[in-house]
Amino acid sequence: MRRTFGKLLPLALAAPFLLAGCGGAGDETSAPPPPAGPATGAPAAGNIAASDAAPKEGSPPRKVVTPETVIDSKGLSKVVKEEEKGGEAAASPSPTDYLWQLAKDELIQDEPLTPKLPRPLPALTLNVYVPAANPLTKGKVELGKQLYFDPRVSLDGTVSCATCHNPEKGWTDGAPVSTGIDGLKGDRSAPTVLNTAYGKTMFWDGRAPSLEAQAQGPVQNPIEMGKQSYKQIIERLRTISGYREQFQKVFGTDVTLDGMAKAIAAFERVTAVSGNSKYDKYTAGDLKALDDSEKRGMVLFGLRASPDDDFKTDAVLKKAMCTSCHVGFNFTDEQFHNLGIGWDPAQKSFKDKGRWAVTPIGARNNAEIGAFKTPTVRDAARTGPYMHDGSLKTLEEVVEHYNKGGNPNPFLDNDLKKPLNLTDQEKKDVVAFMKALTGEEIAVELPKLPAGPDGKTPDPRSALKAPAPKTAFHPSTVR
Ligand code: HEC
Ligand code: HEC
Known part of the structure; x- marks a missing residue:
């Protein structure tokens, strides 16, 4: 032990x-x-639409909320x-x-x-x-x-x-x-x-x-x-x-x-x-692989429609902010973020301190308190209940959590602080898009x-x- x-x-x-x-x-x-992980080393393979969010090789790294700490x-x-x-x-x-x-x-x-x-x-x-x-x-x-x-x-x-x-x-x-x-x-x-x-x-x-x-x-x-x-x-x-x-x-x-x-x-x-989902078929050129709701969800999530697709929508690109963290071919930045999951407002603390607890003394950063690793969203339809404590039962609840701007706490990630103001239809669209990330059986x-x-x-x-x-x-x- x-x-x-x-x-x-x-x-x-x-x-x-x-x-x-x-x-x-x-x-x-x-x-x-492995020396290089997908967040920094690998190109966003097949992710034709990720131009606005996927890290590019050679470009300066995205703002890192939690510093990378090599765990002893x-x-x-x-x-x-x-x-x-x-x-x-x-x-x-x-x-x-x-x-x-x-x-x-x-x-x-x-x-x-x-x-x-x-x-x-x-x-x-x-x-x-x-x-x-x-x-x-x-x-x-x-x-x-x-x-x-x-x-x-x-x-x-x-x-x-x-x-x-x-x-x-x-x-x-x-x-x-x-x-x-x-x-x-x-x-x-x-x-x-x-x-x-x-x-x-x-x-x-x-x-x-x-x-x-x-x-x-x-x-x-x-x-x-x-x-x-x-x-x-x-x-x-x-x-x-x-x-x-x-x-x-x-x-x-x-x-x-x-x-x-x-x-x-x-x-x-x-x-x-997990791969070859409906979304992957779409990015590979099968423009009918996604229906309109899934396509709107994709845009709200933060991914552009294919330039070959004449699909028109007034959905605002990245309104839901998801690609701030769920980015690249595996839909994760491999970083640690505080979404307020597990925050106890009465005790004003996190029972589970997440990344902070495993960071060596002398390297700790407050942004790591209550921060957990961004999981992939691939196959999310099959991996519920969600979050590190399994506290959110459905994908609808997950979207609701982000929509309200997470659970307020002193260490909340900057990308969550504002409510998203998604309409009911837009929430459904984001959920539909996540379901379109279900990999082939x-x-x-x-x-x-x-x-x-x-x-x-x-x-x-x-x-x-x-x-x-x-x-x-x-x-x-x-x-
Ligand atoms: C600031 C970074 C960030 C943003 C923005 C973000 N996520 Fe997350 N996501 C995370 C982290 C970190 C977790 C795990 C948090 C935890 O367990 O405490 C997570 C968990 C999830 C999960 C649960 C997966 C599982 O297996 O438990 C889903 C689904 C999800 N996010 C979808 C979304 C969607 C949809 C959006 C946009 C509306 C979004 N995320 C925006 C970082 C982010
Ligand atoms: C009793 C349930 C249980 C058993 C048995 C178990 N795991 Fe896990 N596994 C978990 C939990 C819970 C976590 C998350 C723990 C944490 O984050 O502290 C986890 C995490 C993992 C992860 C990390 C995934 C990620 O995205 O970070 C891998 C890989 C994994 N387990 C593989 C295995 C393997 C291989 C075995 C058998 C040798 C195994 N597990 C046995 C419950 C279990």
Whole structure:
């Protein structure tokens, strides 16, 4: 636990505003973050209409509301040292061998993979969106899929990543906040995994620098997959011969935490993708892909109609201000903003301080108080309820929140301070446009999991439903 939450834990106990979800191991990284993220590096692919909002290469960066802070990320070697000193696993420190092993190259039998992605998603280029240490290969993605859906990664075999990030539910869980082991509830909403391949940071507060770093967290989180040491998890997986064989072929090692995080990240990059929506078809030249309401919504959102389209509207470009933050091919600036979500007017404070809480002392900026990462709007029709606390149920409520100018508080983002004065029809149009960002359906076939030492193979479907709360005492309920 101490390691899982890193330096945040003592704070989390002292100050109830600091919450963790899906790990918290953001400061344990096994791979460097992708050097460039979509907000700065990538052109707004296919986004012909984004001229007025999309960052252009070479042009000065847009006003940044929250300063970019590099979160102090511990290298895996530091994690190992803590493990050896005791850390959470004082009773069972996880020796280096469980975290990482030197590859025996002669064991590796895998082939490179170039995934076919829906337009306009840019290719998953090595060193741009894929860390150099974790190139995409076929066997790795297949292994990652099994681990993603395998409830044996959790302490009692009831929770998998898909419990909270179910591909059938827009890669989230459809609940305001997510439920983990023993029915324990966290305080944040499970974000979609869709298009996180292009994310510059992970989590609502951006505390993890990569998908690889992110994937190490939930497995050890006491309210997600259980209070267990890495040694326990990896030892359990090493009893499954099918995993040992696959790790050898993919990584040339036995089962390790490093390999597990890499395989899961590779699976997410290749599979959790959203594109080829009605809007993408429109920008690709199918001018009939959007109806009039969706087109008006697009303009209000901040995106120009195609110059080839003779569609006429008196909708004011960017009246709804959305592209101030939801910009580029993945509809996010990858920045952190305060919309007033979670502001408690009686206490005059935020229970969850968001980005501010994970920023090192000495680098904190008031604009980070109550600020959270701009999520993609792609597939928003499938990812409700919305916001970091799941407090807004529908897209209509989301638009209403922006229309009234957010929740007033001392740290509110400048782009929200004025009410938008959208008419009822205009609100409907913006919602219609967001629905036109629903990506093409990509069916994810559940994997067949390797048999355990008892010869039994768990059904990945069993973990798609959140576990019921346990009433009896269970060690993992002690926080
Ligand atoms: C009990 C529910 C639960 C489980 C199990 C769980 N997650 Fe999460 N996940 C969350 C929550 C809640 C967050 C947001 C936490 C935060 O921002 O502090 C999150 C965040 C994430 C993110 C960041 C997305 C973004 O846009 O920033 C990724 C990626 C992710 N989880 C993948 C995984 C993987 C992989 C696993 C399995 C190893 C997993 N999750 C297991 C609930 C869960
Ligand atoms: C100042 C930047 C900013 C502007 C302007 C903005 N957003 Fe957001 N948006 C965010 C941030 C940040 C969040 C997450 C906030 C949180 O959880 O506290 C968010 C969340 C959302 C979500 C929820 C997504 C999810 O998965 O939970 C939707 C939908 C959304 N915005 C749509 C819009 C629309 C439509 C507009 C224009 C009317 C708009 N946004 C304007 C920054 C912005």
